[in-house]
Amino acid sequence: MNIKHKQMHFSDLEQSHDDWQQKYSAQIGNDRTIENRSGIEIKPLYSPLDWSNESYAEDMGFPGKEPFTRGIYPTMHRGRTWTQRQLIGLGRPQDYNKRVLSLLKAGASAISLIPCNSGFRGIDCDEVPVPLLGTCGTVINTTDHMTNSLKDVSYENISTALNDPSPFTLFAFLLAAAKRRGVSIDKISGTSNQSDYISHCVANHMFFRLSLSGGRRVLMDHIEYCAKHVPKWNPVSVVGQHMQQAGATPAEAMAFTLSTAIQYAEDCIERGMDPDDFLPRFTFFFDISISFFEEIAKFRAGRKIWARITRDRFGAKNPRSWRFKFHGQTSGADLTMQQPLNNIARVGVQAMAGIFGGLQSLHTDSYDEAITTPSEETAKIAIATQNILREEAHLCDVIDPLGGSYYVESLTNQMEEEIIAIIDRIDNAGGMYAAVEAGIVQRDIGLSAMGFQDKIESGEQSLVGVNCYQGDDSWASPPPYRPDTDKMQKFVDDFINFKSNRDQANVDTALDNLARAANSSDQNTFEKVVAAAEAEVTHGEIIACLRRELGTGVPVIIA
Amino acid sequence: MTNNNLKYPPRVLVTKIGLDGHDRGSRIVAAYLRDAGMEVIYTPPWQEINAVVNLALQEDIDVIGLSSLATDHLIAPDLMIALRDAGLDHIKVIVGGIVPANEHGMLEDAGISKIFEPGALREDIVESVATLAANARSSRRDFEEASL
DSSP states (O other), X not given: OOOOOOOOOHHHHHHHHHHHHHHHHHXXXXXXXXXXXXXXXXXXXXXTTTOOGGGHHHHTOOTTSTTOTTOSSSSHHHHSXXXXXXXXXXXXXXXXXXXXXXXXXXXXXXXXXXBOHHHHTTOOGGGSOGGGTTSSSBOOOSHHHHHHHTTTOOTTTSOEEEEOOXXXXXXHHHHHHHHHXXXXXXGOOEEEETOOHHHIIIIIOTTOOBOHHHHHHHHHHHHHHHHHHOTXXXXXXXXXXXXXXXXXXXXXXXXXXXXXXHHHHHHHHXXXXXXXXXXXXXXXXXXXXXXXXXXXXXXHHHHHHHHHIIIIITOOOSHHHHOXXXXXXXXXXXXXXXXXXXXXXXXXXXXXXXXXXXXXXXEOOOTTTTTSSOOHHHHHHHHHHHHIIIIISOTTSSSSTTTTOHHHHHHHHHHHHHHHHXXXXXXXXXXXXXXXXXXXXXXXXXXXXXHHHHHHHHTSSOOBTTTBOOTTOOOOOOOOOOOOHHHHHHHHHHHHHHHHXXXXXXXXXXXXXXHHHHTOTTSOHHHHHHHHHHTTOOHHHHHHHHHHHHOBOOOOXXX | OOOOOOSSOOEEEEEOBSSOOOOHHHHHHHHHHHHTTOEEEEOOSOBXXXXXXXXXXXXXXXXXXXXXXXXXXXXXXXXXXXXXXXXOTTOEEEEEEOOOGGGHHHHHHTTOOEEEOTTXXXXXXXXXXXXHHHHHHHHHHHHHXXXX
């Protein structure tokens, strides 16, 4: 069949568009104004009047090349699909180990480790009420605990994401455990997730252990150490996820994250590091909300902006420095405690947004995650969701499949403008560190959280099962995960015994060395953290020492 | 705000005990109560139970709102015991956040007045806190008269 395409002239196009517009307005009556979460007005229809192929080279280009809109690698998911990295953390090290081995069998290709909330707070298990231990993460306080949690897991062949910011004790335990097993640490690969101390200060306050300035110091030491000794490790993951979970709009979350990355890059440069030495190891971590097209546009825009910042602002010459590598997590803030099985559908849509957004690594939430630490069964459904999207739905067959959509291209450009405007505002406030000290970012996030809550309250934003379609909500809630308190008590008793049987002189020396390094600008604190881990110093002891020397983190609360 | 004929607005402490730091919910609830004309004392997360008791005493609190998103409600009964030991039985305590259904009974048995789950409505929260504050004031009058 021979179809002839008739070339439409621009003036014809405008005329046709006006004709449609009139019919549309006549039929729809009182059209409502629709804005996405970032406050961008969404039109009922997009056409070449909003985005035309003439801008192809400038706006899109080809994957693996500037402006990187279509992806950071030439092959993207067709070559290598995203890493399936499920967050895992529960109970004692042996409980974690059992879960990890089962998920690796189910298809997970990398692992992550979430510590117990006591670990987040920087304290050991013997300082915490036993019922709180292990409910939301694994208790890892020593190199022995790390060894047990990774029993039968290959250190070299699996990339490990540790939720572990300053002073990076879990990473230090991992390095110490690797050395004990005879594995050379330059073979260890993975990421220090949550290494972004700024995000913890402004948003969820979970890993807010040291003062802002202390966090800054130890992060720089960590980056330097990794560049020298653990080259396959990504020492920095800049986190937009916390801010978006705390209420930031997608545009704000992207902008604040890029501003944070700018801050870290500037700090590294001030330390005398070459941008092409550290930028290739910067990674990002984002929330993927259910605002489908907005998220896709957010990621496409973020890739473009980061490439320009690294090249033009920091003068990076290595193309690897320009690549915006990110992990996405489907947003827990969109999940509901009511009618929990509906969350499987939500996660599917969120995951698709992340995949079309071109992510490198993905965590899909389990449907019970609004209520509890996932069970093994619900975690497997979350992994299956990824397998279904990849292999049944064939979402990896085409690179950037929504590229060229008038709507997606136009929205990508609008999100880009919005994100750049926010980055400029943070620059004018003296950079991210200064803006956070002044509470500017916290206030913006709080206002956006309130604005979104108002929309849920007014019904402008539907939440199925919560503010509409409530039904009788007779759905069974999955039982929450609670570790056995007797076993946990025994674990704490063992830990106390372990401490009293250590070589105390070694412990004291390691802590002295750490305190001295913290007070001397020409020593590397993280090197001393690793030495402390090898000397059987505990997580809580390392952090208590650094809190004494560098100050404790206290959030600036802007209600 | 519901009219409970209080001489001064309800005084509410919005806080988090335990280990979690997520504060999106507690900030929103604090703003709801503040906008309804209540006096809200807001703390950073991770408060020790003793610190909450001292603050409640010093600030003459009627209602304590605990936010729990990551199992910290499991130690709420310890707060109830500490309040009782400090002679602050009149203070009403509510919990908001993620409290699995099978743990409601444990909190109610410990004396928690009300549990608000995600999706709770602003007007229900405000009205409930106003009523509880009025109850706290009247039970406190009884307590003061009895101790005279």
